[in-house]
Amino acid sequence: MSLSILVLFLVIMLMGVPIAVSMGVAAGIVLWLFDLPLSVLAQRMVNALDSTPLLAVPMFIFAAALFNASGITRHLFDLVRLLVGRIRGGLGHVSVLTSLIFSGMSGAALADIGALGGTQMRLMREQGYRPEFAAGITMAAATIGPIFPPSIPLIIFASAAEVSAVKLLLAGVVPGLIITVLLMAQIAIMARRQNLPRDTIVSSLRIIGRQAVVAFPALCAPLVLIGGLVSGLFGPTEVAGVTVLYALFLGFVVYRQLTVRAVMEAARETVHATASVLFIVGAAALFAWVLTIDQVPMLATRFLLGLSSSPFVLLMIVNVLLLVVGMFMESIAAILILAPILTPALLAAGVDPVQLGVVVVLNLMIGLLTPPVGMSLYMVSIMARMPLHRVIAGALPFFIPLLLSLLVVTLVPAVSLWLPGLFVQ
Numbered sequence: 001m002s003l004s005i006l007v008l009f010l011v012i013m014l015m016g017v018p019i020a021v022s023m024g025v026a027a028g029i030v031l032w033l034f035d036l037p038l039s040v041l042a043q044r045m046v047n048a049l050d051s052t053p054l055l056a057v058p059m060f061i062f063a064a065a066l067f068n069a070s071g072i073t074r075h076l077f078d079l080v081r082l083l084v085g086r087i088r089g090g091l092g093h094v095s096v097l098t099s100l101i102f103s104g105m106s107g108a109a110l111a112d113i114g115a116l117g118g119t120q121m122r123l124m125r126e127q128g129y130r131p132e133f134a135a136g137i138t139m140a141a142a143t144i145g146p147i148f149p150p151s152i153p154l155i156i157f158a159s160a161a162e163v164s165a166v167k168l169l170l171a172g173v174v175p176g177l178i179i180t181v182l183l184m185a186q187i188a189i190m191a192r193r194q195n196l197p198r199d200t201i202v203s204s205l206r207i208i209g210r211q212a213v214v215a216f217p218a219l220c221a222p223l224v225l226i227g228g229l230v231s232g233l234f235g236p237t238e239v240a241g242v243t244v245l246y247a248l249f250l251g252f253v254v255y256r257q258l259t260v261r262a263v264m265e266a267a268r269e270t271v272h273a274t275a276s277v278l279f280i281v282g283a284a285a286l287f288a289w290v291l292t293i294d295q296v297p298m299l300a301t302r303f304l305l306g307l308s309s310s311p312f313v314l315l316m317i318v319n320v321l322l323l324v325v326g327m328f329m330e331s332i333a334a335i336l337i338l339a340p341i342l343t344p345a346l347l348a349a350g351v352d353p354v355q356l357g358v359v360v361v362l363n364l365m366i367g368l369l370t371p372p373v374g375m376s377l378y379m380v381s382i383m384a385r386m387p388l389h390r391v392i393a394g395a396l397p398f399f400i401p402l403l404l405s406l407l408v409v410t411l412v413p414a415v416s417l418w419l420p421g422l423f424v425q
Helices: 002-014 019-033 039-049 053-069 072-084 090-106 109-126 131-142 152-161 165-171 173-194 205-231 236-254 260-293 296-307 311-328 331-348 353-369 375-384 388-411 414-423
Strands: none
Touching (some): 002 019, 053 072, 053 152, 053 260, 072 090, 072 109, 072 205, 072 236, 090 109, 090 131, 090 173, 131 388, 152 165, 152 260, 152 353, 165 173, 165 236, 165 353, 236 260, 296 331, 311 331, 311 388, 353 414
């Protein structure tokens, strides 16, 4: 049965059918071929969506759209630009730091690129940066969003692998900071070797202070989110709702740039994005259920443990597997299919599921920068009006810090486990 569904899935996908539809159709055909009740189609898909943690997904998407519509991203970008723009390669550092701050509001790589990418790449080109560099750092910096809380992929992994979503969100804080530091180190090296320009913005303590006052309410958004999680006042779903309310408060009361029409447009964008995500969730749950009843997770566990009983060796094998999968499969679909298969084997080897979640998500976010299916590549190519091969060339230097970050998260469990262990019992 498992071989049938995998072959059908690959054949249908190679015909150009979207991945979610391919999974659903393949699962439906297998159910019919093996005389299983077709009522399972609706039952499994609906049950997969009946999940409290998944309620956080549309709310975080909505909050990111509201922050963008309120002009908050511009205030954050201007402050970071004043602080670090004047150093050599400054706009590259601005891109990374702004993505780190905005990731505390959005939780998705493509949302970061959509909100910040156009402005960043335009400014870099105007100040003499190579278009390839601008495209590459924009994509690389956006990988911080799905790691640093709130992370939509981590929430989805928690739902698929039945892991604490709060622990997983907190587990992304230190890895997110490591990615930030290593990306900035790579920019500093490239700035020296390539003589990258400094920002032309005029900066002084008075100007920085004034902009800091303007941006302070926006800077508090990630602090409210992480503080709520750490204190135990909110779970991931509650903190998503609080983030939406905070975005509305900033937009209407503090910055007064949000309009009812903008809220309706943000809601419309949220419905479209959420429908796509949750359709993938439902189809992947059905696909994974067919694999489960055919005991694929048990077979995968025996196979992997037969290769090695070392958790580090198995994690390295999983890294290679996921880096390849990320080249060909959409990240959310990959999480939902592979999490139930890989988690039992890695747990049996002694890998903490929280560390595994961060490893899986980071692998697949790197996959957003790899052809042929890397969505960040196509999005930046369209926004920058650059041929895809030039966008790929711009991304290549930034694989070094991203893969180093992955290696650190893989080999040092404390990087992922320290903060959740400190605050969540």
